[in-house]
Amino acid sequence: MSEAPLLSIRSLDVDFHTRSGIAQVLRGVDLDIPRGAIMGVVGESGSGKSTLASAIMRLLPGNLAALRGEIRLGDTDLLKLSDAEMARVRGQRIAMIFQDPMTALNPVFTIGTQLADAQRGRWPKASKRELLERAVDMMAKVGIPDPKRRLTQYPHEFSGGMRQRIMIAMALLTEPELLIADEPTTALDVTIEAQIVKLFEEVREIFSGSMLFISHSLAVVSSLCDSVAVMYAGRPAEVAPSTRLFEHPAHPYTAALLACEVGSEAERHAPLRSIPGQVPSVINVPNACIYADRCERAIETCRSGVPLFREIEPGHRAACVLA
Ligand SMILES: Nc1ncnc2c1ncn2[C@@H]1O[C@H](COP(=O)(O)OP(=O)(O)O)[C@@H](O)[C@H]1O
Ligand SMILES: [Mg+2]
Incomplete structure (x- = not known):
C-alpha cells in the first residue's frame, strides 16, 4: 500500500x-x-x-x-x-523560492536579520541568537563561504547565485x-x-x-x-x-x-x-x-x-x- x-x-x-x-x-x-x-x-x-x-x-x-x-x-x-x-x-x-531573489529580499535589512525573521513564526520562543546560529549553519550547508561574516551584509553585497543560495537557506530554515x-x-x-x-x-x-x-x-x-x-x-x-x-x-x-x-x-x-x-x-x-x-x-x-x-x-x- x-x-x-x-x-x-x-x-x-x-x-x-x-x-x-x-x-x-x-x-x-x-x-x-x-x-x-x-x-x-x-x-x-x-x-x-x-x-x-x-x-x-x-x-x-x-x-x-x-x-x-x-x-x-x-x-x-x-x-x-x-x-x-x-x-x-x-x-x-510551505516555503517558496522565486526566480528573482531580489523580489523576496528586503534591501534595507541585513541577511542575518532576514534569515532570523523568516524563522520567527516557526520558532516563536527562540532567541535571536539561536536563530542566527541556525542561519549560519544553514548558510554553510548551502555553500555560502564565511557565513558568520556575511550575516551582517546586505542583499546587494551578494552575487545573483549567492542570493539564490540565501533564498534556499531561508526556505529550508523553516523546515517546510x-x-x-x-x-x-x-x-x-x-x-x-x-x-x-x-x-x-x-x-x-x-x-x-x-x-x-x-x-x-x-x-x-x-x-x-x-x-x-x-x-x-x-x-x-x-x-x-x-x-x-x-x-x-x-x-x-x-x-x-x-x-x-x-x-x-x-x-x-x-x-x-x-x-x-x-x-x-x-x-x-x-x-x-x-x-x-x-x-x-x-x-x-x-x-x-x-x-x-x-x-x-x-x-x-x-x-x-x-x-
Ligand atoms: N493576473 C492575471 N490576469 C490575467 N492573466 C494573467 C494573470 N496572471 C497571469 N495571467 C496569464 O496567465 C497565463 C499563465 O501565466 P503564468 O502562470 O505566469 O505562466 P508561466 O509561469 O508558465 O510563464 C499567461 O497567459 C498570463 O498572461
Ligand atoms: Mg512563471
Missing part, C-alpha cells in the same frame, strides 16, 4: 478577468507529490506554472474570476482555510513540508545555474519534505526530479516518472519539447530549435485538444473534443487520444 501523497491537487481551475474576457489560465490540473519526492513542472512561458504556484500558496491576483477544485496538503484542504489559517501554512508548512521553487535558476547565467541545480540535488540530503520544482527547461528537471508534469496552455499534457517521460514521452508536445532541448553538445550550441506556432489564447477556448493546432500528429478526433487526461500505464498520464 502506498502512503498518501503530501500534496494532492484535483481538478484545479483558475480563471482571471481580462479586458478581452475570462481567461481560463488553469484547467483540470491533477497532481500528486509523494512525501519526500520532487516533482518538476515544465512548460513554455505563459503555460500557467507560476499561477499554479500562486494557487497553492493562495496568493492569486485581484482579478481572479474563479478558483475551483481541491488542493490538499496532508489532511488540510488549503482552499477551505481562512486567510489567517492560510497565512500560518505559508509561514510554516513543501518547498515550491519557481524557476529558481532562470535569472542566473549557465554556469551558476548548473551549480544551483546541483545544490538542489544536495538539498535532498538535508531536506525531508517534498518539492515542486518549476522550470521552462526539461533538461534542468531531468536530473533533479522524480516525476515531471508537462503543462501546455494551463492544461496538464503529461505526468510521468522522470525516466519514463524522457524515454517514452506519450504526448506529442512532450516529444516536441524534448526534440528542442535534447541533442549533442554541438546541437545545443546551435540556435535553439523551437516548436512551430504559438501558445494559444486561453480566452474562448474551443472544445478541442488545445495543442491540436501545433501538433504534427493531429487527426480529426483531436478537434472534436477535449482529450481526457487519462492513465496510460501506472503513474503515467497523458491528455492525448493517440497516447
